[in-house]
Amino acid sequence: MDALLFMIFAAIAVICGINLVVQTHPISSALSLVGVMGALAALYLLLGGEFIAAAQLVVYAGAIMVLFVFVIMLLNAGTEKKLTVRPLGKYLGAPLLLLFFGMMAYLIQRILPESSPVVFGAFQSGTAAEIGKSLFTVYLLPFEVTSVLILIAILGAIVLARKEVD
Amino acid sequence: MPLGPLPAAVPPSWYLTLSAILFALGVLGFLLRRNIITVFMSIELMLNAVNLSFITFSYMLKRVDGHIFSFFVMVVAAAEAAVGLAIILTVFKNRQTLEIDEVSTLKN
Amino acid sequence: MNFYLLSLIKTAIVVAIFMHVLAYLQWIERKVIAHVQLRVGPRRVGPHGLLQPLADVIKLVTKEDILPSHVNKVFYFMAPFIAVTFALISISIIPFGPEITVGGVRTNMGLTDLNIGVLFILGISGLGVYGVALAGWASNNKYALMGGLRSSAQMISYELPMALALAAPLLILNTLSLREIANGQAGFYLGFIPRWSIFQMPFPQIFSFILFLIAGFAETNRVPFDLPEAENELVAGFHVEYASMKFASFFMAEYANMVTVSCIATLLFLGGWHPIFPEKYGSGLIPVVIFAASALLCFSHAANPARPFDKITLPVFGVLFLGAAGLFLVPPVQFILLPLFWFCAKVLIILFVFIWVRATLPRFRYDQLMRFAWTFMFPVALVNLFITALLVAVYP
Numbered sequence: 001m002d003a004l005l006f007m008i009f010a011a012i013a014v015i016c017g018i019n020l021v022v023q024t025h026p027i028s029s030a031l032s033l034v035g036v037m038g039a040l041a042a043l044y045l046l047l048g049g050e051f052i053a054a055a056q057l058v059v060y061a062g063a064i065m066v067l068f069v070f071v072i073m074l075l076n077a078g079t080e081k082k083l084t085v086r087p088l089g090k091y092l093g094a095p096l097l098l099l100f101f102g103m104m105a106y107l108i109q110r111i112l113p114e115s116s117p118v119v120f121g122a123f124q125s126g127t128a129a130e131i132g133k134s135l136f137t138v139y140l141l142p143f144e145v146t147s148v149l150i151l152i153a154i155l156g157a158i159v160l161a162r163k164e165v166d
Numbered sequence: 167m168p169l170g171p172l173p174a175a176v177p178p179s180w181y182l183t184l185s186a187i188l189f190a191l192g193v194l195g196f197l198l199r200r201n202i203i204t205v206f207m208s209i210e211l212m213l214n215a216v217n218l219s220f221i222t223f224s225y226m227l228k229r230v231d232g233h234i235f236s237f238f239v240m241v242v243a244a245a246e247a248a249v250g251l252a253i254i255l256t257v258f259k260n261r262q263t264l265e266i267d268e269v270s271t272l273k274n
Numbered sequence: 275m276n277f278y279l280l281s282l283i284k285t286a287i288v289v290a291i292f293m294h295v296l297a298y299l300q301w302i303e304r305k306v307i308a309h310v311q312l313r314v315g316p317r318r319v320g321p322h323g324l325l326q327p328l329a330d331v332i333k334l335v336t337k338e339d340i341l342p343s344h345v346n347k348v349f350y351f352m353a354p355f356i357a358v359t360f361a362l363i364s365i366s367i368i369p370f371g372p373e374i375t376v377g378g379v380r381t382n383m384g385l386t387d388l389n390i391g392v393l394f395i396l397g398i399s400g401l402g403v404y405g406v407a408l409a410g411w412a413s414n415n416k417y418a419l420m421g422g423l424r425s426s427a428q429m430i431s432y433e434l435p436m437a438l439a440l441a442a443p444l445l446i447l448n449t450l451s452l453r454e455i456a457n458g459q460a461g462f463y464l465g466f467i468p469r470w471s472i473f474q475m476p477f478p479q480i481f482s483f484i485l486f487l488i489a490g491f492a493e494t495n496r497v498p499f500d501l502p503e504a505e506n507e508l509v510a511g512f513h514v515e516y517a518s519m520k521f522a523s524f525f526m527a528e529y530a531n532m533v534t535v536s537c538i539a540t541l542l543f544l545g546g547w548h549p550i551f552p553e554k555y556g557s558g559l560i561p562v563v564i565f566a567a568s569a570l571l572c573f574s575h576a577a578n579p580a581r582p583f584d585k586i587t588l589p590v591f592g593v594l595f596l597g598a599a600g601l602f603l604v605p606p607v608q609f610i611l612l613p614l615f616w617f618c619a620k621v622l623i624i625l626f627v628f629i630w631v632r633a634t635l636p637r638f639r640y641d642q643l644m645r646f647a648w649t650f651m652f653p654v655a656l657v658n659l660f661i662t663a664l665l666v667a668v669y670p
Contacts, residue, residue, distance in 0.1 A: 002175040010184045017191040017211060026203045027349075027411065033207050034404070036188070040214055043181065047225045052233050054393035056217075059240050062400025064210070064247045066407070066430055071251045072203055073411050073423060075258050094194070101190045105183045112182075115226050117175035125230045127389060128450055131237070134230050139238075146241045153245035160252035 002120055005046060013039035026072045030065060037061040048123025051131050181222040188215035200265050202254055206247070213243050284385055292365055296529045297327035303629045310633040321587035337518035342413075345515060349412035354516065354523035357405025361530035364398050367391050368537045369453045371547045371613035382453065383614070391452035392444065395538055396437055399493055403429045405527065406495075406502075413515035421514070424640055425502030429493055431647040436489035438655035442482040442662040443471040443542050452538075456546030466552065470545035476665040481658045483543040485651060487627070490535035492647070494528060497632040501640050536624040544620045547613035558608065561615045565599035568592075 016035035023029045037060050044053040116122070135143055188211060195208030217236045224232025254264070261269055301316070301323065308315030316323030341347070369384035388394055403426045410422015444450065447458045461469045471479045492499040513524045540546060549557040572592035579585050602611055638646065 003173055006176045006180065010180075013184065014187055014191075017188050020204075020207060020211060021191055021195040021198070026201055026207075029204050029207055031404075031408075033210060036211060037214060040218055043184075043218065044221050047178075047181065047221050049221045049224070049233050049236070050388075050390050051393070052217075052221060052236050054390045054397055055237060055240060057397030058393060058400055059244060060210075060214070062397055062403070062433075063430065064244050066400070066403050066426065067247060067251060068203065068207065069404070069407055070423065070426070071255065073407065073419070075203075075255070075264065093197075097190055097194065101186055104186050108179050108182050108186070112179050112226075115178055117173065117177050118181065118225060119175050123225050123228065125228070126224075126233055128393075130230050131233055134234055135237070139234050142238055146238060149245050150241065153248045157248045157252040160249070161255050 002046060002118060005120075006043065006118070009039040009042045009046075012036075013043070027069065030068050030072055033068075034061050034065050037065065046120050047118060047126075048121070049126040051126060051128045178222050178226050182219060185215045185218040185222065188212075188218070200267055202257070202264050202266050205266065206250055206254070210243060210247070213239055280379065280381060281385070284381070288365065288385055292362075292530075292533075295533065296526055297331065299529050299533070299625065300330070300525075301327050302625075303632070306626065306629045307633040310630070321583065321590075331522075334518050334522040339519060340517045342515055344414045346412045346414060349408045350515075353405050353409035353412055354520040354527070356408065357402065357527040358523045358530070360398050360402040360405065361527035361534070364395055364534040365530070365537075367394060367452060368534070368541065369456060369546070370617055371610070372457075374610050376610070383610075384453065387451055387453040390450050392440060392450045392455075392538075392542075395534070396433070396440070399436075399531070399534075400430070400433060402527075402531065405524075409513060409516070409524070415515055418514050421502045425495060428495070428499060428502065428640075428643060428647075431644055432489045432492035432499075432651070435485055435647065435651040435655040436493060438652070438659050439482045439485035439489060440538075440542065442477075442659050443474075443479045445659075445662050445666050446471065446474055446477075446479070452541050456541050456548070459545040460548050462552055466555070468545055468548060468550055470548070471543045476669040477662045479543060479662070481654070482662075483539065485655050485658065486539055486543065487624070488651065490539065491628070491631065492643070494531040494535055496528075496532065496628060498635040498637045499643055501637055501643065532625065532628055533621070536621045536628070539624055540617060540620040544624075547617040549612070549616050558602070558612055561602045561612070562599045565595045565602070569595035569599065 013036050016032040016039065019032040020029045020036070023032065037056060041053040041056040041061070044050075044056060192208045192212035192215060195211065196205055199205055199208065217239055220232040220236040220239070222232075224230065224236075257269060258264060263269070304326070305315040305323070316326040319325045319329045341350070366385045367388050369382060369387060371383035373380060373382050375381075406429070407422050407426040410419045410425070413419070413422075444455075447455050449455060449458065459468075459470050459474070463469060463473070463475070467473055472483050491497075495502060513521055516524065549560070551557050569592045572588045572595060576585060576588035576592065579588060601607060602615070
C-alpha cells in the first residue's frame with residue numbers, strides 16, 4: 001500500500017513537473033507547480049512529516065503560489081513565443097543532463113547504507129509538538145532571524161510595488 | 167532500481183531519486199524557458215525537490231532536524247517569492263516585457 | 275468489521291446527510307430572510323415550500339449548459355470542480371460525536387481524525403482560493419476577472435486573522451486534532467459552567483470567537499463581505515459566465531464552506547458535542563422539551579390555521595416532532611442522538627447567525643473591507659494571541 005501510494009504521488013509530481021517546463025502559458029505552469037506541491041505534501045505524510053505536509057499546503061500551495069497566480073493574472077503578458085534553443089543545448093545538453101542524473105541515481109542506490117523501507121507511521125517525531133520543541137530551543141536563533149527576514153521582505157515588496165507618487 | 171514485483175514498501179533511496187528527477191526538471195526549466203515568471207517557478211520547483219531530500223534524510227537518520235531545515239527553506243522561499251515578484255512587477259512596468267532576453271540594455 | 279467497509283458506510287451516510295443539509299440550508303436561508311423582511315418566502319412547492327430545493331435542483335440540472343466561445347476551456351471546466359472539491363473535503367475530518375458502539379462495532383462518529391486537523395482545515399481554505407481565481411480568469415471577461423481577483427485577495431487577507439484567532443484557544447487546548455480539541459472541552463467548572471473555550475480560564479476566548487466568526491464571514495464571501503459576488507455591484511462577479519450545473523457547484527461550494535466554518539467554530543469555541551449543563555441536571559431532556567414544544571405549537575396552530583392546507587400539514591408536522599421527542603427518550607439510541615443533537619444545535623445556531631447577518635447588514639466597499647482586515651482585525655488578533663499566551667504562561 002505504501003509503495004502504491006508512493007508510485008501514484010511520484011507519478012503525479014513528475015508529470016506536473018514536466019508539464020511546468022513544457023507549457024507555454026505561465027498560468028498552466030503555475031497550476032502544474034501547485035500539483036507538484038500537493039503531491040509532495042502527500043509524500044511528506046508518507047515520510048512521517050505531518051507538520052511539514054500541512055505547512056507545505058498552507059504556506060507554499062496556499063499562499064506563495066496564489067501570489068504567483070495573482071501576478072500572472074495581473075500582468076497578463078500572454079503566452080511565450082516559441083523558444084529558440086541553440087542546437088548545442090537541445091541535442092547535447094538534455095542527454096548530458098539525463099546521463100548525469102542517471103549516474104547520480106545509480107550512485108544513490110549503490111552507496112547509501114541499507115535502510116528499512118519507508119512505512120507510513122514509522123517516523124513519529126514529525127508532529128507539531130516535536131518541531132515546536134526543537135524550533136524554540138535548539139534552533140531559536142534561526143527562528144528569530146527568519147522573522148527579521150520576513151519583515152525585510154515585506155518592507156522590500158511594499159517599497160518596490162507601490163505606485164510612484166509624483 | 168530493482169526489477170520484479172512491487173515491494174510492499176519503498177526504500178528511501180527511491181524518494182531521493184524522485185528528488186533528483188524534480189531538481190533536474192527545475193534546472194531544465196530554469197535554463198530553457200524565457201518567461202521570467204516561469205524561470206522563477208522552476209526555482210521554486212528546485213527548492214521543493216531539496217525539501218523532499220531533507221525530509222527523506224530526516225526519516226533515514228531518525229531525527230527531526232531535517233523537518234526544521236525544510237521549514238526554514240519554506241520561509242526563505244516565501245520571502246524570496248514576495249521580493250522577486252515585486253521586482254518582476256517593477257521590470258514589467260518599465261520595460262513592458264517579461265522575456266529575459268529583452269532586458270538586455272547593459273549588453274554591448 | 276473490515277476498516278474499508280466501515281469507512282465506506284460512514285462516508286455514504288455523511289455524504290447523503292451533507293448533501294441534503296446543503297440543499298435545505300438554502301430553504302432555511304430563504305425562509306429566515308423572508309420572515310425578517312416581513313414576508314413569507316417560498317410556500318407553493320410542497321408544504322411550506324419544503325420541496326423548493328428539489329425544484330431548484332431540477333431547474334439547475336435541466337437548464338442548458340452553455341459553453342461561451344471566448345472562455346479558456348480547460349480552466350472553465352476546472353474552476354467549479356476545484357471549488358466544490360476543496361469545499362467538501364473539509365467535512366471529512368470533522369468529528370460529530372464521541373466514540374460509539376453500534377451493533378458490536380466500535381467507531382468514532384466522524385469520518386477520520388488527523389493529528390494536524392486544524393492546519394489541514396487552514397490549508398484547504400487556502401487552496402479554495404484557486405477555484406475563485408481561476409473562475410474569474412477563465413471567463414475572459416473584465417468583470418469576472420475583477421470579481422475573481424478581489425474575492426481571492428479578500429480570502430487571503432482574512433486567512434491571517436482567522437489563523438491567529440484559531441491559534442489562541444489552541445494555546446489552552448494544546449492539541450491540533452479536532453477530536454481531542456472537542457474532548458478537551460468536556461467537564462464543568464463549579465459543577466455547572468461548561469468548560470467550553472469561550473468560558474475557559476485563564477482567558478475566556480470570546481474575542482477569538484468573534485474574530486473567527488467575522489473572518490469566517492469574509493472567507494466564505496458572505497454579507498457583509500460579499501462585494502465580489504454582489505449582483506448589483508459587479509454583475510454577479512466571478513460566476514457571471516457560468517450556467518446551470520457549474521453555477522450550482524459554486525453555490526454548493528459557498529454553502530459547504532459556511533457549514534465548515536460553523537463546524538470548526540463549534541468544535542473549537544463552543545465545545546463540540548458537549549452539553550451546556552451536566553447530564554445529571556437533566557440536559558438529556560432539552561431536546562425532548564424542544565421537540566415537544568414544537569409539536570404543541572403545531573397542534574395549537576392547526577386548530578385555527580391561517581391557510582386552508584395547514585389543517586392537514588400542521589398536524590402531520592406535530593406528529594413528526596412528537597416522534598422525534600420520543601426518540602430522544604429511548605435509551606439505546608440516546609447515547610448516539612444526544613451528542614449529535616448538541617453538535618447540530620450549535621452549528622445551526624451559528625448558521626442562523628450567518629443568515630441573520632445577511633438579512634440585516636449592508637455590504638462593505640472593497641477598500642473598506644481590506645482596510646478592516648489589515649488595520650483592525652490583524653492587530654486585534656495579534657493582541658488577543660499575546661494576552662492569551664501571557665495568561666497561559668503565568669497561570670498554567
